[in-house]
Amino acid sequence: MTSSSSLRSSSSASPKTSYDVFLSFRGADTRNNFTSHLYAALRQENIKTSIDNNLTRGEEIEPSLMKVIEESEISVVIFSKGYASSPWCLDELVKILECRETMQHRVLSVFYYVDPSDVEEQTGDFGDVFQQLAKQ
Secondary structure, rough: OOOHHHHHEEEEEEEEOOEEEEEOOOHHHHHHHHHHHHHHHHHHOOOEOOOOOOOOOOOOOOOOHHHHHHHHEEEEEEEEEEHHHHHHHHHHHHHHHHHHHOOEEEEEEEEEEHHHHHEEEEEEEEHHHHHHHHHH
């Protein structure tokens, strides 16, 4: 990972940065496979990465988690089939996009068994979830 050294050096220049990377993901879809492997690889490269393992069903996202997003250099959003069905994921995504607009926060998208056009256009399995949310 050639970008790891530039990631660390850029984050160390900013005193407000607590993490290099914040991972936003749907736990039921990716926690025990893709996300855990990505997290391990980033940690192996000494990239300070935030992964939330503490939320349980029915809990609201704590303000401290929103602060972690603000204080991260980059957010990696792992879009999966169930991502949009999670209120937590959607709340995180809103905060991530706010930070991108107001703080030049960098955002990387990973499409885990989801077609990028389905996310962009809200079609396919991903779009079905949005339609279900609209009915609620």
